[in-house]
Amino acid sequence: MNKNDTNLSPFIIALGILNLALISFWFPIKLRKTVNKHMNRFGFARNDKDEEDDNKKNPHKFIYDGYNDNWSTYKSFIMIMKFLLIFLIVVFSKDNCLFRSTTRQRISTIAQALKIVLFVLFFIPHWKSEPFVYSNFNTAEYWSRFAYLITSFVGLLIVLQAGPIQGYGIGLFVINIAVLTIIIWYLCKEINYFNTRYAGSDSAYGTRSVVGGGRNFGKKELEFSFDISSSGLDFDKFIKERIWQDTWTKLLLTNDNFKPPAGKTLSFNEESEVPYLLDFSGSVGERHIENSKILSKVGSQSYVLSLKTLSSSMSSIRSKILNNYVGVDMYYAEEYPNVKETYFGKASVIPFPFCIVICYDENDNIVTLKQEWEIQRYLQQNEDEVIQRRRLIRQKIRALEGKNIIGPCFTDSDKVHNHRGVLSIQRKQESLWREHNMNPGFKVTITYTDSTYKGNQCPQVVGHNVIGITGDFKMTHQLEKLFGDNRELIGLGLVQIQKTMDEYRQYCQNESISKETTLTYGFHINVFNNPSISLEALPSLLITTEKNQLVQSIPEREYPTMIYLYERMRAVHTSKVHQWWYLFWEDLWKNNGQQIPHLRKYEQDFSPLYRSSICYQPMERCDLEDFMERRGLWTNNGKYGLFHSGVLNRIYLYLNSVVFSRKGKDGSPKKWRISKDSIQDQLGEKSERNTIIDKVGIVKSVINRNSHNSKKDCYVMREEDSESDFEDVELDNTNNNSVSDDETLCY
Numbered sequence: 001m002n003k004n005d006t007n008l009s010p011f012i013i014a015l016g017i018l019n020l021a022l023i024s025f026w027f028p029i030k031l032r033k034t035v036n037k038h039m040n041r042f043g044f045a046r047n048d049k050d051e052e053d054d055n056k057k058n059p060h061k062f063i064y065d066g067y068n069d070n071w072s073t074y075k076s077f078i079m080i081m082k083f084l085l086i087f088l089i090v091v092f093s094k095d096n097c098l099f100r101s102t103t104r105q106r107i108s109t110i111a112q113a114l115k116i117v118l119f120v121l122f123f124i125p126h127w128k129s130e131p132f133v134y135s136n137f138n139t140a141e142y143w144s145r146f147a148y149l150i151t152s153f154v155g156l157l158i159v160l161q162a163g164p165i166q167g168y169g170i171g172l173f174v175i176n177i178a179v180l181t182i183i184i185w186y187l188c189k190e191i192n193y194f195n196t197r198y199a200g201s202d203s204a205y206g207t208r209s210v211v212g213g214g215r216n217f218g219k220k221e222l223e224f225s226f227d228i229s230s231s232g233l234d235f236d237k238f239i240k241e242r243i244w245q246d247t248w249t250k251l252l253l254t255n256d257n258f259k260p261p262a263g264k265t266l267s268f269n270e271e272s273e274v275p276y277l278l279d280f281s282g283s284v285g286e287r288h289i290e291n292s293k294i295l296s297k298v299g300s301q302s303y304v305l306s307l308k309t310l311s312s313s314m315s316s317i318r319s320k321i322l323n324n325y326v327g328v329d330m331y332y333a334e335e336y337p338n339v340k341e342t343y344f345g346k347a348s349v350i351p352f353p354f355c356i357v358i359c360y361d362e363n364d365n366i367v368t369l370k371q372e373w374e375i376q377r378y379l380q381q382n383e384d385e386v387i388q389r390r391r392l393i394r395q396k397i398r399a400l401e402g403k404n405i406i407g408p409c410f411t412d413s414d415k416v417h418n419h420r421g422v423l424s425i426q427r428k429q430e431s432l433w434r435e436h437n438m439n440p441g442f443k444v445t446i447t448y449t450d451s452t453y454k455g456n457q458c459p460q461v462v463g464h465n466v467i468g469i470t471g472d473f474k475m476t477h478q479l480e481k482l483f484g485d486n487r488e489l490i491g492l493g494l495v496q497i498q499k500t501m502d503e504y505r506q507y508c509q510n511e512s513i514s515k516e517t518t519l520t521y522g523f524h525i526n527v528f529n530n531p532s533i534s535l536e537a538l539p540s541l542l543i544t545t546e547k548n549q550l551v552q553s554i555p556e557r558e559y560p561t562m563i564y565l566y567e568r569m570r571a572v573h574t575s576k577v578h579q580w581w582y583l584f585w586e587d588l589w590k591n592n593g594q595q596i597p598h599l600r601k602y603e604q605d606f607s608p609l610y611r612s613s614i615c616y617q618p619m620e621r622c623d624l625e626d627f628m629e630r631r632g633l634w635t636n637n638g639k640y641g642l643f644h645s646g647v648l649n650r651i652y653l654y655l656n657s658v659v660f661s662r663k664g665k666d667g668s669p670k671k672w673r674i675s676k677d678s679i680q681d682q683l684g685e686k687s688e689r690n691t692i693i694d695k696v697g698i699v700k701s702v703i704n705r706n707s708h709n710s711k712k713d714c715y716v717m718r719e720e721d722s723e724s725d726f727e728d729v730e731l732d733n734t735n736n737n738s739v740s741d742d743e744t745l746c747y
């Protein structure tokens with residue numbers, strides 16, 4: 001720098017210090033405080049509304065959402081480690097003033113050794129606590145940090161000039177490529193798990209989004225598809241879905257007498273607001289899926305109302321429409337008469353709930369007629385003489401489709417003359433019904449093979465303007481000339497069109513009758529959504545409501561399945577505790593059974609399909625700890641693993657709220673304190689046992705207790721006075737009132 005040049009070093013130094021203070025120190029600390037402020041670490045999981053509000057109000061949630069609770073500030077930790085690494089690289093260098101007198105090899109050796117120490121310290125916390133929610137991310141991070149260590153160690157060997165330097169370079173390249181491949185593989189594996197766990201959650205009776213309503217219980221590796229600890233959890237609803245409806249669905253979709261044809265993909269009409277199964281093959285399973293989709297779409301109230309018998313006037317209208325006004329060339333306009341648009345299209349009848357769907361030819365609008373007055377107006381308009389004349393014009397044009405006709409053409413002098421050509425009609429789709437295109441759409445063109453007239457070239461393709469087709473399909477001079485020149489073709493074609501339309505309408509009616517005969521629409525209300533039916537009443541109910549003999553004979557043909565179904569329902573409905581206990585373990589198995597090896601290994605102990613499953617066997621905490629320990633899921637007295645003591649705390653806190661939750665004298669929920677104690681100590685205190693004997697009797701009737709002779713730590717819950725110094729835990733309020741005001745519950 002010259003003497004007279006401006007010295008910018010003070011500005012650069014000040015900017016560097018400011019950047020160091022803000023980015024390297026202030027930002028990680030501020031980020032950590034922000035995460036701790038918004039992180040919900042304690043208490044029961046919140047309901048869907050609370051979490052939705054939190055997602056809207058908290059824009060910082062993405063910062064910590066992918067990490068376990070103890071590592072919610074993981075990003076700040078990474079920033080600190082990166083700062084320390086940069087500090088080592090910059091400070092321990094021969095190219096600065098601090099170590100000018102030290103040899104380059106010595107300072108480089110010290111720097112590499114310090115890097116190895118730093119990476120070891122960086123690796124140990126990850127090894128002990130695994131910060132990421134998903135195990136594959138943790139494994140990928142293991143390999144990444146292992147690569148850091150190997151690279152630093154090889155760098156130390158290079159600095160010491162020990163061994164072949166070129167060989168080290170090749171080895172580092174191979175190691176880094178291998179580690180990168182492994183990391184990518186684990187990331188792809190986790191993405192595949194994510195798609196399996198969340199996206200593939202469709203069921204035959206509706207779609208359940210696990211992402212929207214998902215809950216993590218205890219550590220985040222345990223996934224639940226709904227808020228299992230919600231105070232407003234509807235036990236009966238979920239048990240009906242998970243046992244009663246699930247059994248019927250599996251029976252109708254997997255049994256050889258009922259399941260859909262192998263390899264068939266079920267398709268539904270995309271135009272209607274009400275689902276309608278296309279290409280019905282006659283299986284009960286298809287009808288069951290269709291009923292489920294209809295119920296999911298229209299709702300139970302509308303579904304039940306639609307099961308009522310139509311009035312005599314409505315039945316007459318329905319019969320006329322089915323016999324005459326289904327298919328293409330049907331008309332409906334909200335404002336009639338309307339000459340601005342065509343309002344012709346294809347009409348389809350949805351038998352249940354009864355409605356008419358109009359797909360217009362000229363645009364993509366779709367109208368669904370549900371109300372009786374709308375359906376009456378549809379019938380009146382199509383019976384109108386004006387509309388029938390216009391429909392006849394469209395049918396005459398259809399009669400010429402694909403034929404070699406005499407059609408109009410014109411030259412540059414605008415003189416109209418006739419040529420031989422082929423008339424075609426373009427629809428919106430190309431699908432065929434019995435080799436006939438019955439889709440909406442009516443774009444008419446004539447393609448001429450010879451379009452030369454007196455040496456002048458005519459357009460090879462002509463459309464509506466030349467043919468004489470108007471928006472309201474009135475008769476024009478061009479159409480009159482076209483029909484006159486092709487009278488014989490039209491006569492033969494009209495007969496075929498009328499025959500095709502009659503066959504199509506009869507096909508629609510037969511399909512509707514076949515669906516109702518195979519499985520009635522009332523089955524979903526009478527049986528599928530009615531778990532209160534007794535096993536004795538089920539046969540008579542099916543005989544009186546169903547028409548298919550295979551469905552009527554289900555109680556006899558599938559007697560073992562029905563017996564097991566009713567046994568499961570009876571066992572689960574023993575008490576509220578049994579209900580919640582089943583929902584907890586069933587949902588845990590459903591969402592984690594294939595991802596956690598220990599659960600998969602002991603399938604008979606956890607899957608609700610087995611009688612021996614824990615789902616049907618509520619037990620006290622000590623028994624549960626022993627049960628989990630024998631299966632490798634309870635390690636180091638509940639300090640580590642998926643099923644740690646926090647998970648069990650929440651299980652039994654919720655069970656306590658189910659059994660004993662009630663209001664105090666002032667109407668507020670009871671307060672409880674939790675202390676660690678011994679079972680023998682609690683059972684040995686006679687005075688306290690005498691005060692809770694009634695409550696112990698209640699617990700014994702809910703959970704079969706076994707006597708414990710060994711002295712083992714447990715958690716004790718006692719009602720707490722308002723002046724107590726213990727931490728209060730407010731339990732969810734239910735309608736189950738206890739008998740006494742003083743109680744101690746030992747799990």
